[in-house]
Amino acid sequence: MNMAVKIGRLKLKNPVMAASGTWGTDYLELSDAGKLGAVVLKTVTLESRTGNRSPRVCETASGMLNSIGLENKGIDDLIENKLPRLNGIRTCIIASIAGDDKREFKELAVRLSACKRVDAIEINLSCPNIKYGVNEGLIAHNEKAVYTTVKAVREATKLTLITKLSPNVTDIKVFACAAEAAGTDAIALTNTFIGMAVDINTGRPMLGNITGGLSGPAIKPMSLRAVWEATKAVDIPIIGIGGIMDYKDAIEFMLCGASAIQVGTANFVNPNSTVEIVEGIEAYLKRKNIGGIGKLIGAIKLG
Ligand SMILES: Cc1cc2nc3c(=O)[nH]c(=O)nc-3n(C[C@H](O)[C@H](O)[C@H](O)COP(=O)(O)O)c2cc1C
Numbered sequence: 001m002n003m004a005v006k007i008g009r010l011k012l013k014n015p016v017m018a019a020s021g022t023w024g025t026d027y028l029e030l031s032d033a034g035k036l037g038a039v040v041l042k043t044v045t046l047e048s049r050t051g052n053r054s055p056r057v058c059e060t061a062s063g064m065l066n067s068i069g070l071e072n073k074g075i076d077d078l079i080e081n082k083l084p085r086l087n088g089i090r091t092c093i094i095a096s097i098a099g100d101d102k103r104e105f106k107e108l109a110v111r112l113s114a115c116k117r118v119d120a121i122e123i124n125l126s127c128p129n130i131k132y133g134v135n136e137g138l139i140a141h142n143e144k145a146v147y148t149t150v151k152a153v154r155e156a157t158k159l160t161l162i163t164k165l166s167p168n169v170t171d172i173k174v175f176a177c178a179a180e181a182a183g184t185d186a187i188a189l190t191n192t193f194i195g196m197a198v199d200i201n202t203g204r205p206m207l208g209n210i211t212g213g214l215s216g217p218a219i220k221p222m223s224l225r226a227v228w229e230a231t232k233a234v235d236i237p238i239i240g241i242g243g244i245m246d247y248k249d250a251i252e253f254m255l256c257g258a259s260a261i262q263v264g265t266a267n268f269v270n271p272n273s274t275v276e277i278v279e280g281i282e283a284y285l286k287r288k289n290i291g292g293i294g295k296l297i298g299a300i301k302l303g
Pocket of ligand 1: 020021064068096164191192216
């Protein structure tokens, strides 16, 4: 069965990736990453960041809220300590980057492009917990900032570029078009939806940051809608993310036009879920007599 998909110049053996922030090198002992299309690493910044106040995670109906706030040890640690651990893993490695301004994004892209183990770069414009130094807040919420940031990264690297957008906007098509015009090779949709929860015993917010990002099954219909709208607005591949817990969820995204998918929260429930999704999609294609993964993409029947 041909499960290969292309994202920009990047050829993936199958369309299933682990999503940024939900997969770490400790997963190598729990699941065979070599069976995945790619893994997206936790978003890295130039300097280390401690992240937001705790508690930073809480469970809600059909999903989880997190306000990690881009805690990471910085680019030097990624290059010196984490990337070498991925040598010999037969899957594509996508580095995820975030910065406070376009200069930082550019520097991250230049440094990562020099790393043999990095196959592509995902630009995270959409973490809802960090202010990027744009007047109105997040880059992903400002069309012009999306354009100039993506353009700056585009000029800094020849690697395949994926732009991860925020769903917390009125019209996702506007932002998808801005990223495409700036030269991104693909768009990843969606990051988490902003939410909050309150502990009625203490009267306090469940998260130290008060608000956080909602992920998991609760967001799937909304992410699916965002993917559906974006695929009609741009001519580049869309990577679907949001509440994908099993192969059936993945297939829904692909029928709506996603060329590939990423799995986040499901990794915390079952560390092998990504591999099981690859196997599930393959079995579905065989069962349905569908000749290859390409025939599934955008094959939703309307009317
Ligand atoms: C604990 C946690 C940490 C995350 N960290 C990042 C991150 O560093 N960078 C990023 O782009 N997305 C991050 N995300 C968002 C996920 O990659 C994904 O877009 C989101 O969770 C929706 O997918 P899901 O419903 O399958 O989890 C994080 C999500 C969770 C739950």
